Amino acid sequence: MANPQPDRIAVTHDIDYQLAFDLAPIGLVLSRNRTMVNCNRRVCEMFGATREQLIGQSFQILYPSADEYERTGARIAPLLNRDGTYSDDRLMKRLDGRFRGEIFWCHVTGRALNRDAPHEAGIWSFEDLSSRRPVKAELTAREREVAAHVMDGLTAKEIGKALAISHRTVEIYRARLMRKYQASTTADLVHKLMGG
Structure with missing residues (x-):
């Protein structure tokens, strides 16, 4: 299927959920065991990466350090377990492109699909805050x-x-x-x- 331009998409009563996911104005990632299994265009733009560079990779590649990735996972697991959701502002790292390695503020929100095993499967949103909060x-x-x-x-x-x-x-x-x-x-x- 060709990549339709947002302004050329006909509005119908049937919603194409994959298209809505792909064109959402905020970064979206589906995960399993802290590995990215699907992501949309906005995440790719934000982190300067292609889908191929992200799918199948651990979220660790988007953190400034492995320690921060480990500590964040340990810190949010009990909150995801208790509430099912978690959000914060954190520093993330651009993967590739002209801003490769740049650290930037990002608002991250996640939902665990199974509270008893919060990292098993999740839905995550990412919002780039760098225009209003530069490092x-x-x-x-x-x-x-x-x-x-x-x-x-x-x-x-x-x-x-x-x-x-x-x-x-x-x-x-x-x-x-x-x-x-x-x-x-x-x-x-x-x-x-x-x-x-």
Whole structure:
């Protein structure tokens, strides 16, 4: 089947769900055991990759590091198990194309199809936030994780619990972030992380 242009698609009463999936304005991925089994055009554009480069691959290739991929999976599994859904803003990595290796902020939302085995099968959406939230400083993996939680308004103790580290360690990372972003307060840091 030729790739129809969105403006040439005739509106009918019968919905072509595959076409709707493929042309959705937000990135969509179907997964099994944290491996991509289908994705739409927007995901390919966002990550600078072809479907062939993504299908059959672990989500790990879209993370800045293997550690972040592992920690994120471990952190979200109990939440997917409990609620069936999860969403956050996180730093992801472009795979290929002219921005190959670029780190960018991405809003990710997922739904587990089986709460008892949350990574078994899922539906994930990806929204590129780079136009409103550019990455302005080189950050370590742990700084990226702490930054994401700081933007959610969590305290050092809450972040420490979420990341399974001491709240004092969180305070050290937050202080590093404040220096890198030249922020005088946590509120100022959040503003600067948000692209302000």
